[in-house]
Amino acid sequence: MALPGRRLDLCSLPGFFLFQALLLLLPPPPPAAGSGEQGLVPRVRFCAGDGRRALSFFQQDGLRDFDTLLLSGDGHTLYVGAREAILALNIQDPGVPKLQSMVPWPASDRKKSECAFKRKSNETQCFNFIRVLVPFNATHLYACGTFAFSPACTFIELRDSSLMPILEDKIMDGKGQSPFDPAHKHTAVLVDGTLYSGTMNNFLGSEPILLRTLGSQPVLKTDTFLRWLQPDASFVAAIPSTQVVYFFFEETAIEYDFFEKLHTSRVARVCKNDVGGEKLLQKKWTTFLKAQLLCAQPGQLPFNVIRHAVLLPAEPPAAARVYAVFTSQWRIGRTRSSAVCAFSLTDIERVFEGKYKELNKETSRWTTYRGPETNPRPGNCLVGPSSDKALTFMKDHFLMDEQVVGTPLLVKSGVEYTRLAVETAWDLDGHSHLVMYLGTTTGSLHKAVLSKNSASTARLVEEIQLPSDPEPVRNLQLAPNQEAVFAGFSGGVWRVPRADCSVYESCVDCVLARDPHCAWDPESRNCRLLSAPILKSWKQDMERGNPGWACATGPIGRSPRPRSLPQIIKEVLIVPNSILELSCPHFSAVASYRWSYGEAAAIPDASSMDYNGSLLLLLQDGEGLGLYQCWATENNFSYPVISYWVISPDRPLALAPELAGIPRERVEVPLTRVSGGAALAAQRSYWPHFLTVTVLLALVLSGALVFLLASPLGALRARGKVQGCGALVSGEKAPLSREQPLKPPKKCRTSASDVDADNNHLGTEVA
Structure with a gap:
């Protein structure tokens, strides 16, 4: 622990200057967690390869862009749509997913040549990127891909969850079902054998379309001439309901007149039993309506760009809610912000039953329609074709007047969320909690928890950085039977257990984490995953997160006993007149940390410095010996994180009576320079x-x-x-003629x- 090399007479003036020079040489500490623009921060952070968080990664030589994920009905197989291939992965074992079968589906050479002729890249674009992968029935999957800017679809046969080869004569035109450009957003959902898709319908990517194909009903699509969708519409999700299918997308607002293009998030609705018009709107939707989604905090700019949306079913079905991820087209400083908002299906249905907007042709502005009501109401899910009068009305009144207002559950600055997966978790008391898994543009996965019976915002339980090189999370797929979340990336698929309770090594950590999947088992003295059977002796406090109550009995690890005594004391033997560094591990990013000396709540400022959590000590003439403790305070609860007993061989010192029975461990910590937690390579003199x-x-x-x-x-x-x-030379006169300049x-x-x-x-x- 002592500084090696020559001893320093720190009582002298050079010794004092040395200590001050050491402080000047240290880089400035990084900002504290939770400060600045970050606001809400994950409590703990992990990286791939960290032994504390068990992760597994699947990759296949020669394959890239694992964008599309589909879980089988029994939950044992994960189907993956990659670039020019479709894979079936066996995920029953908790380790790395095993390749069960793979079928190649490359674009033909002719299509690739045509793609290159149209000035598309042979290295990044002219391939078949799988964009649609849905279960058609018990024996077949339905898949669509970009097919080198010539969309194609096919049926894939299943045998014991394995994929059968794709036949050339089974490949069909996929225009309107898959985008041309792999960079364009899209969505598709299969309901009762019918595929509802939202994508771009042309090579240039300027013709968005909502299309219904397959099944026994007629093929319907949106009318391009009527401009029901703006040319820049970007689809992110399709969610079926009882009678309708909802499409969530983002486009330029047409109802607002601003100097700058204003983006807005939308939800559109089409009826499942729509058969199109007989004279008007033939082979077109006759029930197409759209409304604006509003996700905003009071007094703040709205989050107007939707990135993804999912439905969490509930009983009764009317109580189901849609959870969506939003960003903003405006930046605050140099970073964007993200938000998660919840929308009730009841509120969405109510808006679609409200008033319409119409375009005033004299002023070219959208106003509220105040004309007479038509019975039956245009846009309703009627049986059979609508009247010509209703269809004429629907051609111009497709925009609803009222907004669908969402409830912000989580607002995070400095991050952009790309994907979302949600589930409901139950704690020991039988209360339900909403658990959200959020993928970011940098490749990290956030786990957020929100108590459904609480009005507070969500808490970020943890953050896991998956790829070493930042890249967006392409897709997320929950596998409840496997207790895992799968994340798709360009190079493969990550398997992330939805909770790893073993990272919380004490009752205090386990309770303060407030993870509904984890509880403290006093018998085994471990933080364990909640699964059957659950014993009544297990401890958890999701509402208050109070370890003083939950850890009052049984082994409590780092949690304080009645007088906040440490669990173990690290004994440090020093050399007199030396400089020491005592480190303090930061288990929680949301806790505040402080140092104490002996019975005092603070440490002497003259001979010490708190640098980025570590304590630098200038010890001289046997002074400053004794007990140093690093305390963490979280959720109004304080506990000692680590305790040091600093002693000198020349001056024996006895522990206080209440600390005499606590185990001690001899440690040696060299003098180091703190820089983001990394030490210098070797001990050396300063x-x-x-x-x-x-x-x-x-x-x-x-x-x-x-x-x-x-x-x-x-x-x-x-x-x-x-x-x-x-000055001129003395006696010299100025010339009198031009000949003598x-x-x-x-x-x-x-x-x-x-x-x-x-x-x-x-x-x-x-x-």
């Missing part, structure tokens, strides 16, 4: 640094003194030079002292 700082300081002072003395002399010398150059005087150079700080010449004017 005398070279002290000498370097002293020499540099002397040079700076000498240079400043020389500059101050030289400036007046230089100015006077330059002034004399300028005046001498301008006066020779110009010699040019004068200004000295360094004649140039100011802005490099402007001074005193060079010549009469």
